[in-house]
Amino acid sequence: MKKPLRIAALAAACAVAGAGLYGAGAAGAGQSTANSTREPYNIGLLTKDIDTYYGTTLDADGVYQAAPDSPYAKDLARIDADAERYIDQVARTAERGHHGKKPAVVFDIDDTLLLSLDYEKKNNYGYNGATWAAYVDRADRPAVFGSPELVRYAAKKGVTVFYNSGLSEAQRSAAVANLKKVGADVNLDAAHMFLKDTANPPSYLSDCAAPGAWKCTTVQFKAGTRKHIEDLGYDIVADFGDQYSDLDGGYADRTYKLPNPTYFVG
Numbered sequence: 001m002k003k004p005l006r007i008a009a010l011a012a013a014c015a016v017a018g019a020g021l022y023g024a025g026a027a028g029a030g031q032s033t034a035n036s037t038r039e040p041y042n043i044g045l046l047t048k049d050i051d052t053y054y055g056t057t058l059d060a061d062g063v064y065q066a067a068p069d070s071p072y073a074k075d076l077a078r079i080d081a082d083a084e085r086y087i088d089q090v091a092r093t094a095e096r097g098h099h100g101k102k103p104a105v106v107f108d109i110d111d112t113l114l115l116s117l118d119y120e121k122k123n124n125y126g127y128n129g130a131t132w133a134a135y136v137d138r139a140d141r142p143a144v145f146g147s148p149e150l151v152r153y154a155a156k157k158g159v160t161v162f163y164n165s166g167l168s169e170a171q172r173s174a175a176v177a178n179l180k181k182v183g184a185d186v187n188l189d190a191a192h193m194f195l196k197d198t199a200n201p202p203s204y205l206s207d208c209a210a211p212g213a214w215k216c217t218t219v220q221f222k223a224g225t226r227k228h229i230e231d232l233g234y235d236i237v238a239d240f241g242d243q244y245s246d247l248d249g250g251y252a253d254r255t256y257k258l259p260n261p262t263y264f265v266g
Contacts, residue, residue, distance in 0.1 A: 047125070050261050054117055064121040065142060073145045075259050080146040083238060083256055084153055090237045091157035101235035105154045106226060106252065108241035109165035109175060111260045113148065113184055114141040120262040127263070136167065139174040143182035144258065147240075151184045160234060161187045162194065164225050164246075166218060166265070169197040194225045204228040218265055223249025 050056075055067025066072055090103050107113055119135045135141075155161050167175050172195055176188045187193070201209035201216075205224045208216035216224070222245065226236055230251055239252035242260035 050125075053259075053261060056117065056121065063142075064118040066115060066117055066145070068145060072259055076145045076147075079256055079258060080150050083150055083240070086238060086254060087154050087157050087159055091159060094158065101230070101233055102160060103158075103237045104160040104162055104229060104234035106162045106164050106229065106236050106239045107147070107151060108222075108243070108246045109163055109167060109179070111144060111242040111262075112240055112246070112258055113144055113151070113163075114175075114178055114182065115144045116141060117262070125262055133171070136171050136178075137174045139178040139181065141178055141182075143184070147258075148179075148182050148184035150240075151186050155186045159237065160192075162192050162229055162234075162236075163187075164194050164222055164229075164239075165196070166221070167195050169195050169199075171195065194228075196221060202228070204231070218243070218245035219249045222246055223251055226251035 053070065054072045055070030056064055057067060059065050087105070094103050110116060116135070118141075119132065123131065151161055165175065172190075172193070175195070176193070179185065179188055196214075198209070198212075198214035200211055201214060204227070205216055205221065207224070208214075208220045222241075226239065226249070230236060236252045238254045238256060239247055240256045240258065241247050242258040243265045244257065245265050247255040247257060
């Protein structure tokens with residue numbers, strides 16, 4: 001996960017934290033910040049608003065956690081409830097043989113399945129490649145409320161689960177271990193988990209990447225991977241992500257934008 005824009009994007013994201021459905025109805029284009037000559041929102045107050053939204057607390061192990069009764073958790077519960085109803089509908093259609101291709105869902109990982117609040121809070125919502133890599137390698141991030149359950153729910157309904165993440169290929173083992181730890185232990189093999197391999201990019205990204213010459217934007221990488229999944233004979237009925245760049249570019253029948261008021265990936 002590269003995070004080129006962080007604090008500058010917090011104010012735009014924090015208003016409703018992007019909570020809701022993107023592409024299925026409810027979210028707006030909260031991915032840009034407006035240039036203005038007026039004084040920006042005070043960053044100290046903004047971080048307090050973020051803490052209130054997450055219900056941020058420091059646990060006995062010194063880890064910042066989101067509260068299960070927070071506005072963040074409630075927004076996630078509404079998204080998950082809608083997604084479960086939709087997956088039910090898709091599964092019934094597939095059972096009747098009316099769906100055609102095999103139904104699939106795609107999940108981002110960072111702040112879609114695994115919550116990075118502790119890293120964000122302790123780094124003042126900044127980003128450093130080395131500290132981020134070390135944090136990921138610890139493989140002890142908590143789950144995003146409800147997301148591992150949604151992964152298992154889709155699999156139970158006969159909908160194939162894929163993962164499409166900006167984590168690097170070198171971080172695969174840590175990602176798998178962490179997902180297992182939080183209960184998202186579904187299809188964690190290389191055929192279903194697509195990570196960013198800048199050294200040896202796959203041929204289906206040849207328009208923007210070559211060995212040692214990665215030029216793909218996040219949208220190109222994620223959308224190109226979804227196209228590849230559909231080319232394998234699947235219909236991606238739903239795509240889940242905390243960034244608009246996880247969702248843009250097509251190749252998904254419906255997209256679900258999970259809230260994330262702490263950073264923006266273009």
